[in-house]
């Protein structure tokens with residue numbers, strides 16, 4: 001059993017540092033954004049004192065000419081604030097999107113260089129949920145939540161300053177609202193946030209039920225399961241509605257509490273203002289301005305509190321993205337070694353994925369330059385593990401792997417990739433032109449080189465018959481390739497890459513028998529002239545090798561040529577006997593029969 005070791009998540013401090021560094025790279029835009037947001041909030045501050053001034057002029061019986069200046073200023077402030085708010089929102093979104101784009105690129109770049117072993121420990125789902133789900137959450141926050149929070153935060157902060165400057169006693173009275181807000185927020189976080197989380201889970205379940213029902217419609221019809229499927233969808237929809245309604249009820253209570261806080265705070269400001277006016281300490285206009293300030297700060301406070309959940313979600317998602325973006329790419333040695341030839345030496349190699357569960361126990365193996373070795377053994381014997389260690393995907397727990405005399409770590413990640421290639425049955429065909437898919441192996445290859453590689457693995461025939469030949473769009477959304485054709489492509493990429501050492505793991509195991517035969521021939525041609533370790537599932541593959549190595553429970557128990565091992569009557573002879581018997585009773589392709597040496 002493997003232990004999940006999720007990819008790193010940045011600490012809040014590291015996330016802030018990274019964001020700061022990203023924002024600094026766009027300091028011009030960031031500065032402009034701050035100026036617009038602060039400007040909008042600051043201009044808004046002049047509105048309550050101006051209204052207060054108007055009231056004082058009216059109360060003092062001033063002439064109407066005196067009203068003109070404050071009224072014009074009010075109109076100008078409203079216009080300027082509107083313009084700056086609009087500009088601030090647009091600039092915040094632009095800054096956020098720019099930073100997110102850089103972050104996204106970095107996440108993808110780092111994701112591609114994450115050592116496979118680390119990715120396997122984390123599970124690809126972890127990385128996928130980050131590059132899809134987390135990016136979506138942050139994207140939405142960048143355009144909606146962050147600008148609103150920046151605006152609200154600045155308005156609240158500056159308004160509180162304005163209130164204190166206007167009259168500290170009014171500011172003190174306004175503070176009466178704070179305890180209700182703090183207690184309300186604590187209650188909200190404890191009771192509503194978990195409901196939101198549950199709501200998202202239930203919605204995910206409902207989507208899954210819908211997808212299952214739609215994609216499995218034909219099966220449901222065939223087995224008369226329509227009613228049962230409908231019931232599943234109905235039940236999950238009902239649950240989603242129930243949970244959403246529970247959330248709505250709680251949010252309404254929270255809003256009531258906020259309204260109560262507003263009532264209390266505003267009453268306190270008005271009563272204090274009344275008392276101060278009564279004592280001739282301030283004018284009616286100042287008291288009015290105080291009440292307006294309070295009111296002005298209140299809406300954004302509500303907004304800030306309501307966005308708290310989104311903000312939490314977005315910060316978590318951001319920390320998960322920054323966590324991946326901060327993974328150091330594997331270090332290259334200062335002076336990478338160069339493999340002298342294609343020989344492989346495995347010395348006393350031990351390996352285990354989980355402490356206390358060793359998989360390989362001191363494996364020694366020598367493969368000569370250009371030699372073809374077949375690795376066989378029962379399921380779980382450790383064949384794939386050994387191949388991965390030789391490919392440098394996992395470093396062995398103990399022991400050494402050398403290629404052409406150089407240790408894998410001295411070759412460095414890039415050198416190891418150039419020297420050893422592991423071809424597995426998991427072949428991914430990238431969406432795009434077939435030629436581009438092939439060029440992943442050798443970006444500078446011209447069309448002639450691509451055709452030569454395809455011819456070498458006998459794939460040129462079907463590629464020529466595609467609607468646009470090399471330019472045919474394949475992969476997701478394009479021309480669908482059969483598993484055999486995908487494997488053909490993988491082998492053609494191998495030819496283009498041209499590594500001296502190849503590890504072929506189950507590359508031909510999945511295809512149907514006719515395809516398997518074709519691929520065996522293609523693999524044969526792709527491997528010609530290279531050192532090869534073939535994890536063989538059909539013993540015909542093993543029999544054709546120069547040497548066969550039998551692995552049992554993580555140990556090499558036998559090795560030698562096919563005839564030699566048959567004559568010895570050991571593990572291989574027994575496996576061959578059992579396999580031949582099964583072939584005679586149920587021949588895979590209905591034509592061939594097992595013989596002592598099939599090739």
Ligand SMILES: Nc1ncnc2c1ncn2[C@@H]1O[C@H](COP(=O)(O)OP(=O)(O)OP(=O)(O)O)[C@@H](O)[C@H]1O
Pocket residue numbers: 001002120353354359377378379380381382383384385386
């Ligand atoms: N990533 C992993 N984490 C934990 N255990 C693993 C991991 N990969 C393989 N194992 C375990 O290591 C042992 C050897 O697995 P391995 O895949 O190397 O065997 P194999 O001989 O290639 O088997 P098969 O023929 O079924 O592919 C098995 O017990 C397997 O469960």
